[in-house]
Amino acid sequence: MIYQGKQKIWSDYQKEIPADHWFYARSCIRQNFFPASETHFLKIGRELLGKDICDNEHHTTCGGISYHSDTIPQETAMTIVARQFAIMTECGYKNIAPSCITSFGNYTEILETWREFPELEAKVREMLWKSCRKEFEIPEHVAHTSDIMYTWRNEIAEKAKFRLINKETGEPLRVVEHIGCHYSKMFPHKGVGGAEYPCVLSGMVNSWGGQVIDYPERRHCCGFGFRQYLVKANRGYSISNTHKKFESMEPYKPDMIITNCPGCPYFLDRWQYVIAEMEGRTYGENGFGIPVFTYEEVAGLVLGYDPWDLGLQLHQVAVEPLLDKIGIEYDPKAKYLGLNEKDIMKPGLPENLRCF
Amino acid sequence: MAMNFGFKLCPSSALNLDKIDTSLYDKLVEMEPDARICMACGSCSATCTASQFSGMSVRKVLLDIQRGKEKEAAAMLRNCMLCGKCTMVCPRGINTRHLILSLCRIYDNKEEQK
Amino acid sequence: MLLELKIMKDSIVIIGGGIAGLEAAKQLLTLGYTPIIVEKSDHLGGHVAGWNRLFPDMAPAQEIVAKMIKDVEGANIFLETEIISSNKLGNTYIVNLSNGVTIRTKAILIATGFELFDAHKKEEYGYGIYNQVMTNQDLEKWFNTSVDSRIGGKEIRKIGFVHCVGSRDVKAGNSQCSKVCCVTAIKQAIEMKQEFPDAEIYCFYMDLRLFGKKYEDFYINAQKDYGIHFIRGRVSEVSENIEGRLLVKAEDTLSGKPLKVTLDLLVLMAGMVCNQDGSKMASMLRLETDSDGFLRSKDNVCNIVESNRHGIFYAGACTGTKTVPETISEARAAALMIHNYINE
Incomplete structure (x- = not known):
């Protein structure tokens, strides 16, 4: 692998990401799957770096999940997105920062479609006015929140309490980065580093001390694919994609996986349990799985936030072996204590996948 | 015990050239060097008496054994009537009838060895 | 600073010292002209000079190029030189080169060839x-x-x-x-x-x-x-x-x-792919490009080596992808067309 070759490609795909003043668009599923990730994006941005990020309670799902599940037509998805833009405009913001990769892809696709077909934009403006009496400005910039975190990576590294380094050996942790398909496969120039060798996550990993693994099935989908998972009859196909990725990355003995999509960390994490119980196959050390994180969780870990405040107890694959490797302290007894020490109950343990 | 989730891993349909067994093809090429010069034009299959009714195709037989699919090739060969029409049309002048007979001989030897 | 101004007469400017330019120069020499090859790189022979053997008979490329270079000994050759500007004056073109030389010529042959896709x-x-x-x-x-x-x-x-x-x-x-x-x-x-x-x-x-x-x-x-x-x-x-x-x-x-x-x-x-320098040259000489991005010939069937401008000719891959023998044939054809044009 010629690292300079990748750097050359990265230099061709640098997008303009304003430093401040963002309208935050939450993900509909991340808040359930990784409930502390979005909170920590806001916390790091506002409290640690002093950024202005607007989190408005009136915004909704972008409609992307239904659009990609073939349940709503694109015009409907466009009107939902137009409403988000209208709220952004009402709040006085010009830049939108979606937390979800599919939202980011959806916004980008819609804006590109309107650029090519202005009559569609006019139609959507009319539909929005009829349905909500709202008007909107086209955002000046759309950046996924991982793009924004990418611009913060060096500041975070300066303030970090931990690095992605094995405390025992002093070696960098081997990190698999997985980019959501809708990030830049549709519009390579809208992603940091393009579509073939994106550097949005690998940039964070490098800044925080880890070593990025480039394995043969790196570009492959996580296996979620919306309809492919949502219809039970298709789930064998969904998990087979995930299985293919794990078989391909296993020889590199990855310590962890970092992702920037809502679906990917969820499926890469949960399917490890299903593969273990179905096939008896595990991919981490000593019968554990390979822990999978959102980039906010990884940022939170290097900044020294409590792993349980970061919501890591909601992962299927045990994160403790990784915390031990980095040297992050945690209270095992507090793992399943929620807010105000409320017992959120310990889940049952799988048969083949080692968990705590 | 393997848990039943109501779905299973799908087997991959991809041809992995690292793993295929080409011993049958290698053997055929020893006997019939012209097996290598097929350019997959398909005229043999288009003219084949058996093709429309049985799926027989000399082109596919050659491709299948190059890809290690011995069983699929054997199943097609059973339908051949050795009429020789394919030999007449082959633009590369491959003696396909002779090739089929050689291939059958290889299959027979394999059976006997078992 | 004043540059030394050399005027060369009865000369024909060939832009590009690849096999098209070399072959045309050889033919023009035979016909009694003084070809001037203007080559931007530091060597003659273009892409073929870097090749090893040529299909279908595995002919050694470097021997072929060496022979072609030997055959143009009587020509003026400017290496590492580019065309800065060109003006038409009556029936002649005044071509200014980056080395300070100015040439008056009745005909220009474009033999800028192709670029390898990156x-x-x-x-x-x-x-x-x-x-x-x-x-x-x-x-x-x-x-x-x-x-x-x-x-x-x-x-x-x-x-x-x-x-x-x-x-x-x-x-x-x-x-x-x-x-x-x-x-x-x-x-x-x-x-x-x-x-x-x-x-x-x-x-x-x-x-x-x-x-x-x-x-x-x-x-x-x-x-x-x-x-x-x-x-x-x-x-x-x-x-x-x-x-x-x-x-x-x-x-x-x-x-x-x-x-x-x-x-x-x-x-x-x-x-x-079409040569970016060729396209630059085309706009300088007010030549058209074809729908495929290569230079536009007067006619893609009967007249590939002529441009739509009087006195400007083409040879080789500047008008489209070509093999070595096609390029050599075109270079010969272009030399003949130039000869006919001057003697009209």
Whole structure:
């Protein structure tokens, strides 16, 4: 692998990401799957770096999940997105920062479609006015929140309490980065580093001390694919994609996986349990799985936030072996204590996948 | 015990050239060097008496054994009537009838060895 | 600063010192003219000078180029020189060169040739990223020098050739077929089989376009005598495995199945694209470009070597992808057309 070759490609795909003043668009599923990730994006941005990020309670799902599940037509998805833009405009913001990769892809696709077909934009403006009496400005910039975190990576590294380094050996942790398909496969120039060798996550990993693994099935989908998972009859196909990725990355003995999509960390994490119980196959050390994180969780870990405040107890694959490797302290007894020490109950343990 | 989730891993349909067994093809090429010069034009299959009714195709037989699919090739060969029409049309002048007979001989030897 | 002004008369300016320019110069010398070859690089012979052997008879490229250079000894040759400007004055052109020379000429021959497609642009093939990926040009260089870290000192068990890299690729901006890559891939596959007799060699093609004299024989030869495997399918993606070998994916379109194979070396058949300098020249001389981006001939059937401007002629790949013999024939045709034009 010629690292300079990748750097050359990265230099061709640098997008303009304003430093401040963002309208935050939450993900509909991340808040359930990784409930502390979005909170920590806001916390790091506002409290640690002093950024202005607007989190408005009136915004909704972008409609992307239904659009990609073939349940709503694109015009409907466009009107939902137009409403988000209208709220952004009402709040006085010009830049939108979606937390979800599919939202980011959806916004980008819609804006590109309107650029090519202005009559569609006019139609959507009319539909929005009829349905909500709202008007909107086209955002000046759309950046996924991982793009924004990418611009913060060096500041975070300066303030970090931990690095992605094995405390025992002093070696960098081997990190698999997985980019959501809708990030830049549709519009390579809208992603940091393009579509073939994106550097949005690998940039964070490098800044925080880890070593990025480039394995043969790196570009492959996580296996979620919306309809492919949502219809039970298709789930064998969904998990087979995930299985293919794990078989391909296993020889590199990855310590962890970092992702920037809502679906990917969820499926890469949960399917490890299903593969273990179905096939008896595990991919981490000593019968554990390979822990999978959102980039906010990884940022939170290097900044020294409590792993349980970061919501890591909601992962299927045990994160403790990784915390031990980095040297992050945690209270095992507090793992399943929620807010105000409320017992959120310990889940049952799988048969083949080692968990705590 | 393997848990039943109501779905299973799908087997991959991809041809992995690292793993295929080409011993049958290698053997055929020893006997019939012209097996290598097929350019997959398909005229043999288009003219084949058996093709429309049985799926027989000399082109596919050659491709299948190059890809290690011995069983699929054997199943097609059973339908051949050795009429020789394919030999007449082959633009590369491959003696396909002779090739089929050689291939059958290889299959027979394999059976006997078992 | 005043530059020394030399005026040369009865001369014909040839832009480009590749095989088209050299052959035209030779013919013009024979016809009694003084050709002036203006070449931007530091050597004559263009792309062919960097090649090793030429299909279909494996003629040594460097001997051919050396002979062509020897044949133009009477011509004026300016290396590392470019055209700065050109004005038409009556029936003549005043051409100013970057070395301070000014030439008055009745005819200009454009022989700016092609550029090799930059294989980095097909990011999915990983040229410049994965260690074991090279281009057709790199491989010819290795044939000439025996120096290349991708081949030297490594066990080479499996080699792949990817046809149509940057050719027949609308997305890469080139819809044209580069014509020579199919047969070049076959030539190079045979040469590699001769170097590595135990290696398995795969050619990934979309169509095999073997139109030229003895090309089809070459193909049969590659199949029959060298056992080269031809897989009909365009390579979609290349990656590197933990051993540093390449994992290549394509569809085996004849089987209708996705296919993958691990290789030790992958050679990308980078195609011919129109020369940016040629396009610059075209706008300076107010020449038109054709819909494929190459220079527009007066007529694509009967008059390829003439432009739409009086006194400006073409030879070789500036008007489209060409083989070596086609280029040489055009250079001869252009010389004759120039002669006829001057004597009108």
